[in-house]
Amino acid sequence: MVTGDKTVLRLVGRSFVGFEQALAEQAAAFEQAYPGVKVELTFREPQALYESTIARAELASGDIDVTLTLTDWLPEAMQRGLLVALDPLLEQAPPEGWPDGWSPSLRSLQRDAGGRTYALPYHDGPMMFIYRRDLFEDPREQSDFQARYGQALRPPETWSEYLKIAQFFTRPEQDLYGVVAAGLNDAHNNVYDFMIHTWSRGGRLLDDQGLPIFHDPIAIEALQFHVDLFNRYKVVPPEAKELDSVASGACYASGRAAMMVNWCGFATMAEVPEQSRVVGKNGLGLIPRGDSAHGAHTSINVYWVLAVAAGSAQKELAYAFLRSTASPALDKVTALNGCIATRYTTWRDPEILRQFPVYSTIEAVHKSVDSPPPIPQWPAITEILNVAIDDALHQRKSVEEALTWASAQARQLMEAR
Incomplete structure (x- = not known):
């Protein structure tokens, strides 16, 4: 034009x-x-x-x-x-x-x-485990955690360890929470968190015939854990059900959460002085895995x-x-x-590595990533999952009811197209 x-x-x-x-x-x-x-x-x-x-x-x-x-x-x-x-x-x-x-x-x-x-890649994920290194390395916090749980305070390997640490750091009277997660029903992080919790426990989204199995026991366990962070254990800020990925990243950068699993871009946000109160205080690692023998560290490859x-x-x-x-x-x-x-040249650039430590971890994370099924129906299926996960999060349906409904709706959609 x-x-x-x-x-x-x-x-x-x-x-x-x-x-x-x-x-x-x-x-x-x-x-x-x-x-x-x-x-x-x-x-x-x-x-x-x-x-x-x-x-x-x-x-x-x-x-x-x-x-x-x-x-x-x-x-x-x-x-x-x-x-x-x-x-x-x-x-x-x-x-x-x-x-x-x-x-x-x-x-x-x-x-x-x-x-x-x-297309050409522009902005990379992936999701990572991001945590307040200053809290984890504080001698008093380490001593208190050892006394309470009989083990050392360290970045969690498993989801059960993640929950234990989240409960330890949840102190509403100090406006500090163990975790921040994005619960907004925007078909974005709420769906991706469900996928990561499922994959990291050894679960899958589609069966051998390529049909949705969101109601599989592993997937139900995965979403139940995520929902419980908000409702049962209350280790997230009270407003977290209304936060999207950006707002949850800003919440972490404000110093109100000890941990999050979020896009690694929000680890860079946490190192920008104009946007963060925790500059220089952050650690990065692999996303926790499920506790069973099928559990594995994984991340989501969406960009x-x-x-x-x-x-x-x-x-x-x-x-x-x-x-x-x-x-x-x-x-x-x-x-x-x-x-x-997205380029190796930037990931390995000394100036970038000094300012944004996330780039020292990104190549390792990319060695174990999974992606949403590459099918044309996936955006529509994401909308179905969005409704189901929001129903479960707000306790309008049980997790099993919500995911059983999502499987049935997604199968109908695939059969109709």
Whole structure:
């Protein structure tokens, strides 16, 4: 689109201060390299972004050139032809270091069954265990924990240890809680937490025929544990049922929680002085595992990507923006704005490692990750899980009733499509 003497490149993505700041800098750099171009940035909340760009197919309308989108949504977007396959452009002018400059786990989810690539990684997860190192290493806290439980205070290996530590640090009179978790029914962290609790106990989401088994005993155990953190044990802040991932990360950064399992981007938030009261006090580790022999440390591999909209009339220019933003210098800009960069060069950058210790752990976490099923129906199934998990969290249904309903609804949806 041309406005006045400028060609306007329109980007639509998720509203989040880190994304907005980083993309503003990256857009300015692109405008400097392309003086005749103006990059117009629009940001929406996750559900609104999915509904507008994919469910209502705005990516095919011609009103968008570039989208910042979630890998969960890609199977549907690729199946419906809403994105441009980048392979010819990647062959002609790949980003510097492509593809080996990125972890294989950050290159797989944007490929279709035919091996075509539809996006470049922009912001990485994964989820990690994040904790207040200053509390864990405090001699008085260590002595009190040893006296109460007969064992040393250390980062938990298992979920039972996690609960014990959460109970120890829950002190409402001090406005301190053992854990903060995001309970908001936004089909985001509430669903991802359920998945991690299930996988880390050796459970799975689909059976051998590819049908949902959310009512499997391991999954029921997993969600019951999560629900109990809020309702039975009350180790989370009272408002946690209304917090999304961003707000829960801010709650941790304010110093009100001893631990959280959250996106590693919120570990970087906790190291930004303007956003955090716990700068330099944080530790990182692997997510706890289930207590049984089937338990394993795991994380969720979901990430944000930049893609070219199928309806764009300026696809090559849109790809040039993707390529520019994926450069080593501009990937580092992503990190410096509190997001999680995706290139090895940034993960290993001494300046980044000094400011954001999370990058010293990220490669190890990526060696044991799982992802939501890569099926076009998954966004709709996520909405079903969103309802079920919220019903269980607010105790409108038992965990077993909620997950049995979710399995039945998801199976009906898959059979209908």
